[in-house]
Amino acid sequence: MTSEKTAVHAAPSGEAAGRRELRTSRRRGWLGFLRDVLVIVVVAVLVSFLVKTFVVRSFYIPSGSMEDTLEIRDRILVDEVTPRFGSYDRGDVVVFRDPGGWLPVSTAPERSPFVEGVDWALSLVGLSAPDSDDHLVKRVIGLPGDHVVCCNALGQITVNGTPIDETDYLKLPTAESAASADEFDVVVPEDSLWVLGDNRYRSKDSRYNTDQPGKGFVPIENVVGRVFLITWPFDRFGLVDFHHEDFSSVPDPADAPDPEAAS
Structure with missing residues (x-):
């Protein structure tokens, strides 16, 4: 009887841990997505800046x-x-x-x-020509x-x-x-x-x-x-x-x- 009660009370605790893990996983997923977007934007701006400075x-x-x-x-x-x-x-x-x-x-x-x-920021990527x-x-x-x-x-x-x-x-x-x-x-x-x-x-x-x-x-x-x-x-x-x-x-x-x- 004691072991059954223990099992009954253990289930909610496991479900809560699962929900926490799911929330953490989603958070990590969003953070990873935002990080990837930030990297893409930074690389795009850097490439545009280099092109504008040295090529076109x-x-x-x-x-x-x-x-x-x-x-x-x-x-x-x-x-x-x-x-x-x-x-x-x-x-x-x-x-x-x-x-x-x-x-x-x-x-x-x-x-x-x-x-x-x-204007300065746009000029870095060639979208403005202030000079x-x-x-x-x-x-x-x-x-x-x-x-x-x-x-x-x-x-x-x-x-x-x-x-x-x-x-x-x-x-x-x-x-x-x-x-x-x-x-x-x-x-x-x-x-x-x-x-x-x-x-x-x-x-x-x-x-x-x-x-x-x-x-x-x-x-x-x-x-x-x-x-x-x-x-x-x-x-x-x-x-x-x-x-x-x-x-x-x-x-x-x-x-x-x-x-x-x-x-």
């Missing part, structure tokens, strides 16, 4: 200086691998940090610490050593004595307009670029910054990378055309004819 970076277009190739509020992707392991070509569309004095002093209203924090206003985007016309002149009798820019047909991408006031309203005759220094906007009469580019310390040239070390894709708006999604074929006949500076010898 996002910018938006704040002005019309590159119309119609790039339009205001376009969002673009910039290849950051080129400046580290490659070189640039004439016709490339590049984003670069202000060499000094190209951009006006910012008068943007001060934002709250919360907004700044959110777009501190950068410029233009097309490379002259490489180091190139002799770039505007303009010949047909209103074309010449590079190393060869005229460039820019009709594929230039936006001009009229079909008869020269490729630049301002004349220039420059030799691009070593480790620098001569850059112009496609909306040639509405672009404050190398031509208009010759009075700055850099004389209008962009140090290659200031170049963030080469624009290769428009991602937004969706109806403009697509690759950016560099029109390398328009520069294919330009000789290297060492192979260019000497204009003084020709005269």
Whole structure:
């Protein structure tokens, strides 16, 4: 009789232990799930940060200086691998940090610490581009050593004595307009670029910054990378055309004819 009572009282105790074990198991299951989600999020943010820092970076277009190739509020992707392991070509569309004095002093209203924090966090994964206003985007016309002149009798820019047909991408006031309203005759220094906007009469580019310390040239070390894709708006999604074929006949500076010898 005693053993039966013991057995009867032992059963509830076993059921309670089972319930506790089940609750503990469920808790561990949820904790494991949350841990896995946290690991996935951290890895995703880390990968996005590394990609944004070393491979691809996002910018938006704040002005019309590159119309119609790039339009205001376009969002673009910039290849950051080129400046580290490659070189640039004439016709490339590049984003670069202000060499000094190209951009006006910012008068943007001060934002709250919360907004700044959110913007900073989104920029880590490439979803925001808070420094777009501190950068410029233009097309490379002259490489180091190139002799770039505007303009010949047909209103074309010449590079190393060869005229460039820019009709594929230039936006001009009229079909008869020269490729630049301002004349220039420059030799691009070593480790620098001569850059112009496609909306040639509405672009404050190398031509208009010759009075700055850099004389209008962009140090290659200031170049963030080469624009290769428009991602937004969706109806403009697509690759950016560099029109390398328009520069294919330009000789290297060492192979260019000497204009003084020709005269």
